[in-house]
Amino acid sequence: MRPYFEKMPDFGNPLKKGQIKRGVDNAQSLKAVEQEIDEAVDTIKNAGFSEEKINARGQMTVWQRLDYIVDKGTWSPLHILYNPANNSEGTTNVIDGLGKISGRWAVIIGFDNKVMAGAWLAGQSENILRVTDLAKRLNIPLVWLVNCSGAKLTEQEKFYANRRGAGTPFYRHAELNQMGIPVLAGIYGTNPAGGGYQSISPTILFAHKDCNIAVGGAGIVSGMAPKGNFDGAAAEQIIENTRHFKSHPPGSVATHYDGTGFFRYVYEEETGVLDGLKEYMAEIPAYNPRFFRVAEPAEPKFDAQDLYNLLPIDQKKVYDFEEILARLVDNSESMEFRPGYGPEVYTGLCKVNGFLVGIIGNRQGYLGKGYPEYADYPGMGGKLYRQGMIKMNEFVTLAGRDRIPLIWFQDTSGIDVGDTAEKAELLGIGQSLIYSIQQTDLPQMMVLLRKGSAAAHYLLGGPQGNDTNAFSIGTAASEVYVMHGETAAVAMYSRRLVKEKDAGRPIEPIIEKMNKIADDYKTFSRPKYCAEVGYVDEIVKLSEIRNYMVAFTGSAYQNPKSICPQHQMILPRIIKG
Amino acid sequence: MSEELLAPMLGKIVEIYVNVGDGVEEDDDAVLIEAMKMETPIYIPCNGKVATINVKVGDTVEEDAVLMTIDPQ
Numbered sequence: 001m002r003p004y005f006e007k008m009p010d011f012g013n014p015l016k017k018g019q020i021k022r023g024v025d026n027a028q029s030l031k032a033v034e035q036e037i038d039e040a041v042d043t044i045k046n047a048g049f050s051e052e053k054i055n056a057r058g059q060m061t062v063w064q065r066l067d068y069i070v071d072k073g074t075w076s077p078l079h080i081l082y083n084p085a086n087n088s089e090g091t092t093n094v095i096d097g098l099g100k101i102s103g104r105w106a107v108i109i110g111f112d113n114k115v116m117a118g119a120w121l122a123g124q125s126e127n128i129l130r131v132t133d134l135a136k137r138l139n140i141p142l143v144w145l146v147n148c149s150g151a152k153l154t155e156q157e158k159f160y161a162n163r164r165g166a167g168t169p170f171y172r173h174a175e176l177n178q179m180g181i182p183v184l185a186g187i188y189g190t191n192p193a194g195g196g197y198q199s200i201s202p203t204i205l206f207a208h209k210d211c212n213i214a215v216g217g218a219g220i221v222s223g224m225a226p227k228g229n230f231d232g233a234a235a236e237q238i239i240e241n242t243r244h245f246k247s248h249p250p251g252s253v254a255t256h257y258d259g260t261g262f263f264r265y266v267y268e269e270e271t272g273v274l275d276g277l278k279e280y281m282a283e284i285p286a287y288n289p290r291f292f293r294v295a296e297p298a299e300p301k302f303d304a305q306d307l308y309n310l311l312p313i314d315q316k317k318v319y320d321f322e323e324i325l326a327r328l329v330d331n332s333e334s335m336e337f338r339p340g341y342g343p344e345v346y347t348g349l350c351k352v353n354g355f356l357v358g359i360i361g362n363r364q365g366y367l368g369k370g371y372p373e374y375a376d377y378p379g380m381g382g383k384l385y386r387q388g389m390i391k392m393n394e395f396v397t398l399a400g401r402d403r404i405p406l407i408w409f410q411d412t413s414g415i416d417v418g419d420t421a422e423k424a425e426l427l428g429i430g431q432s433l434i435y436s437i438q439q440t441d442l443p444q445m446m447v448l449l450r451k452g453s454a455a456a457h458y459l460l461g462g463p464q465g466n467d468t469n470a471f472s473i474g475t476a477a478s479e480v481y482v483m484h485g486e487t488a489a490v491a492m493y494s495r496r497l498v499k500e501k502d503a504g505r506p507i508e509p510i511i512e513k514m515n516k517i518a519d520d521y522k523t524f525s526r527p528k529y530c531a532e533v534g535y536v537d538e539i540v541k542l543s544e545i546r547n548y549m550v551a552f553t554g555s556a557y558q559n560p561k562s563i564c565p566q567h568q569m570i571l572p573r574i575i576k577g
Numbered sequence: 578m579s580e581e582l583l584a585p586m587l588g589k590i591v592e593i594y595v596n597v598g599d600g601v602e603e604d605d606d607a608v609l610i611e612a613m614k615m616e617t618p619i620y621i622p623c624n625g626k627v628a629t630i631n632v633k634v635g636d637t638v639e640e641d642a643v644l645m646t647i648d649p650q
Contacts, residue, residue, distance in 0.1 A: 018604030018620060316616040365617055366586045369640070378586050380613040413614070 001566045004576065005294035005356060008333035008349070012326020015306050023309025030313050030542065033476035033527060037539045040528055041080050044091050048114030059188065060270045062095050062110040062118075065145050069186075069274045070099035070108065076551040078471055078538045079130065081531035085122030085158055089115055092124040096131045097538075098551040101143060102282035105555040107135040110145030111198075113189060117149035120194050122158035125166045130471075130537065132172035135181055137443050137470040138555040141284050142176060143277060144185040144202055148195030150217060166194055173201040184280055186273040187263070190249055192217025200262060206276040207253060207263040214251030285559055292557040293354035294566065298331040300546070307542040313477045315451055318365035318381065321346055321409065324449070325361060328546050330354065335575045337395050342388030343367045344381050347395040349404070349572060352546075352553040358399040358571075360392055360461065361409030361449075372416065374424040382413045384456050389415075389429040392459075393436045398571040400440030403564040405556040407549060408446040408461030414454030414483070433459045437468055441562075445552040446472040447545060448536055452480040463535070470556070473548055474536035478527045485521025489514035579629075579646040580622050584638040588612030593634060599627045601647065608632070608644050625649040 015023070045063060054061045060068070066075065077097035083090060093116070096109035109131050111118030135142040151160060159166050173183050185202035191213045199205065199213035227234065257263040267273045310323050326332040330351035337347040346361045367379035372386060379385055399406055415426050437444070437459075446461040446469055457480065458464045463472045483491070493514050500507050523529065527539045540548060588610035595601055605621040628646040632638055 016604040017602060018606065022606065314616075316611075316614065318615055318617050365615070366612070378613065380615055382615070383613075 001294065001569070001572065004335070004572045005349075005351070005566075007295075008335045008351070010301075010332060011322055011334045012300075012302055012332045013323065014302065015309055019309050026312055026314075027308035030308050030311070030476040033313070034541050037081070037476070037528060037531070044080055047089060047091055048112065048116065051114075054114055058270075059113065061114055062112050062145060062147070065110060065186070065270070065274060066095065066099075066108065068271060069101055069143075069145075069277060071101060071103065074098075074100035074105075074551065076548050078134075079127050079534070080538065081528065082127055082130075082534050082537075083123060083532050084126060084534055086532075087121050087123060089121060091115065091121070092127040093119060093121045094124055094127055094131075096127070098134075098548075098555060100554075102278045104141075104281050104284050104286045105138070105551065105558050106141045106143045106281060106284075107131055107138070108143045108145070111147045113147040116152060117189060118147040118195070119149045120151040120159060120166050122155055125159055125168055126164060126534070128169040129164060129172060130534070132169060132176060133466070134470055135176055135183075136172075136179065137468070138552075139179075139181060139559050139561055140555050141181060141281065142173075142183045142202075143281070144183065144198070145188070146185050146191060146195070146199050146202075147188040148191050148198045149189070150191075150193045150195050167197075170197050170201040177203055182284065184277055186277050187211045187213060188270065188273065190217065192249075192251075196251065204280065205263050205265075206273050206280075207257065207266045208270055208273050209253055209266055209268055211253065212249045212251040213256060213262070214249070217249060287557070287559060289354065289554070289557065292356075292560075294356045295330065295351055295354050297354040298351075300327050300329060301332040302327045304328070304543045304546060307545075311449060311475070311477055311542065315477075315479065320365075321361045321363045321381075321411075325350070325359060325409070328352075328549060329357075329359070334359075335572060337398075337571070337575050338391050342385070342391035343371060344379060344383060344385055345388040345392055347391055349575065352407075353550045355553045355557050356404050356566075357549075357553055358395065358404045358406045359409070360395065360406065362411045362460070364411065372424070375416070375420045379416075382411060382451070384412065384415045384426070384430070384459070385421075386416075386424045386426060386429060389426065389433055389459070393429065393433050395571075396433065396436045396440055398574065400436075400442050401564070402569040402571045403442070403560065403562055404569075404571065405442055405553060406440075406444040406461060407552065408444065410446055410448050410452050410457065410460045410462065411450040412453060412456035412460060413451055414456045415459075430455060430459050434465075437461065437465050440468065442468060443470045443552070443556040444468045445470055445549070447548075448472060448474040448478045448480070448530075450475070450477045450479065452478070452535070454483060463537075470552060471537040472535075473538050473540045473545065474527055474530050475540065475542055475545070476527055478530055478536065478539065479525040480530050480535045481521050481525045485518040485525075488521060489517040492517060579648055580625070581646050582607055582619060582622060582644045584610060584640055584642040584644055585617065585619070586610070586612050587640050588617070588638060590632050590634055590636045590638060590644075591616065593630065593632070595621070595627050595630070595645075597627050597630055601625060601627060610638070619644065621647060623647060623649045 183202035364381040592609035594606040
């Protein structure tokens with residue numbers, strides 16, 4: 001299939017003088033938001049004890065462990081700002097992302113041992129479930145850096161129990177094992193109770209000499225006989241027990257290496273644990289990339305910094321999606337599927353690091369005379385119309401048939417509305433697209449370039465596709481809301497305005513409420529908020545979007561569960577005609 | 578022969594970036610049109626001088642209306 005893929009048609013253009021001039025302010029605005037995100041990430045990185053203090057105890061921090069184990073230049077962090085329960089610590093207390101270890105992609109996650117010695121906090125189990133889902137979707141190993149002191153007991157009611165509570169990740173580990181996806185665990189520090197199960201549930205355990213894992217730790221053992229209250233004698237007993245368990249915590253290496261043999265390996269040095277994980281990762285089943293590559297990897301022809309000129313942070317401003325895409329894909333080449341049909345969306349095949357991917361993205365701006373064909377009003381990109389939604393259904397279905405991973409670029413204000421649009425079957429075709437996405441059983445990634453709004457947010461590869469969306473990233477221009485704040489304010493208060501006016505009452509209080517709604521929508525749609533509540537899995541600099549595309553694509557092709565031989569693909573032939 | 582700058586769609590003029598007599602370069606901002614809640618910039622088609630401007634801010638224009646003319650250099 002060399003004639004199809006080795007050299008695809010070129011697309012994109014160098015920045016014009018006007019774009020350079022116009023882009024200066026826009027770039028500044030985007031970078032100001034990126035700076036705000038950087039500062040929030042730094043706060044998480046510096047949460048809890050200092051690196052110096054942890055190092056003085058002879059331990060590495062989770063960040064140092066990650067830095068040691070991950071191949072240089074491959075770390076693609078996710079969920080750093082994720083904090084759905086709004087913990088005072090600012091974090092769910094696990095750090096995760098995609099990265100290569102010994103040349104193979106893995107989902108990597110570790111407890112932040114600087115914060116309460118890696119305690120369970122609210123929102124953490126949801127974070128871990130996202131991570132286990134990611135390993136499952138991409139069929140790549142999950143590598144744990146366990147260092148978990150157990151539950152933050154003062155807030156246990158927020159996370160201990162429930163269907164997606166702190167015990168659920170252990171079932172997910174079992175599920176990954178069932179599916180043949182290994183979970184490797186490097187284990188450090190004291191890991192009682194939940195920390196013990198966090199340690200025991202993976203596939204192979206690599207232990208540091210000072211670690212221990214146990215059903216319960218000192219605190220639990222000493223409180224085993226509740227009497228309803230505490231007195232002096234009880235306190236003395238607790239003091240004695242605690243002293244004993246502090247010097248002899250249950251589940252040490254003597255027990256679980258020499259005795260039970262749960263630990264496969266024990267290492268003297270902290271880095272030894274990581275070296276052990278690296279050795280195993282080097283032997284993890286993975287295709288040589290040449291098995292699936294369709295061309296030599298190549299950087300885009302145009303500089304990623306151009307993206308700061310090209311993507312307007314002002315949501316009202318239009319832009320050329322293909323110019324964005326040309327700065328993200330190999331050699332700025334594309335085979336567009338059905339050009340001219342459904343002009344509000346781009347669908348096509350591109351290459352990322354030499355691998356074939358299907359790309360779908362909203363186009364922006366006026367769509368030309370006579371479109372949408374079913375209406376007498378003009379069509380504007382960002383909206384979805386009949387042809388575009390039919391085209392996406394076709395493209396997704398064919399990509400599923402050809403086993404080509406999909407990357408979506410979302411910037412949508414919604415699906416066309418009104419009786420004309422209803423007659424054009426948009427409600428039904430939208431749900432058809434959801435069906436088409438689900439039936440592909442393909443790994444998919446979504447980049448929320450700017451807006452995710454209305455039902456269109458669900459249709460365009462968003463995180464609602466729990467079985468297909470591996471992860472989603474946002475940008476400094478991202479916003480997520482059911483509708484624009486001002487539209488929502490009108491929807492909520494228009495009738496009330498009429499009523500008050502007709503009754504001769506002042507309308508100012510209503511106007512105040514409308515402005516409050518509009519302001520709230522702004523607050524709750526900002527990039528940082530989107531990352532904190534998990535609308536996207538990370539806010540990423542425009543210049544780093546391609547890194548995530550490389551991580552996604554490499555992971556998706558590392559050990560796929562199903563394969564379409566390149567010479568049996570049908571989508572490229574349909575494009576060629 | 579003057580170059581005509583046409584409105585690509587029906588919309589409202591929200592900004593005009595140039596004045597009659599201004600020297601302009603290809604791809605400079607000329608006019609901003611708002612339609613369907615989106616702002617579409619219209620760019621100067623060639624290097625030259627602005628000869629006429631036929632619209633003002635707030636005007637609603639029809640598709641293909643001549644917004645301004647440019648004398649090419």
